Amino acid sequence: MDLSGQENTGPSPDQSKDYDVVKDLILKAYELVPEAYRVKFRTTYKQEKKSHVEYAKTKEDQLDLWVQFKNIGGDFEKFKQVILLEDFKRCIRKDISVHLDERKIETLAEGAVLADEYALTH
Incomplete structure (x- = not known):
């Protein structure tokens, strides 16, 4: 626990030297789940001051x-699915x-079946 009485969830001194441990803790802290990356990919547009090469790399x-x-x-x-x-x-x-998101469906066929079942029952 820290001085405020909260549980300390940060890395130990030894862990803070391990890049993978720190990276995992940061990702968990920001809850960067696949959906967040999908949204970021789909909503990023080329900025006027950036080149097309920079935008393509982003x-x-x-x-x-x-x-x-x-x-x-x-x-x-x-990937296709x-x-x-x-x-x-x-x-x-x-x-x-x-x-469908709540059920973590991974294929179109599964999603379509579950979507029909949901539509019929709601």
Whole structure:
């Protein structure tokens, strides 16, 4: 506990020297989940003062983070499902999309079945 009586969740002195430990703690603190990376990727636009090359690099870095936190690796089929499911959820009712997010659906087929079940019961 610290002086304010709160539990100290920061790294120990030894852990603070380990980049991976510190990085994990920072990501957890900011709750940068795959959805946050997806939103950042989808909502970043080229700024007037930046070159197209800089903008392209930013977009690529953001996509890499999104893919990294979705644990896709080099699996093209998994990546395809992430893109298809994202677009599917964008085009359906918000309450159904939220329901799919809560269930952590990973494929379009699973999402479509669950969306139909939800629509029929609500």
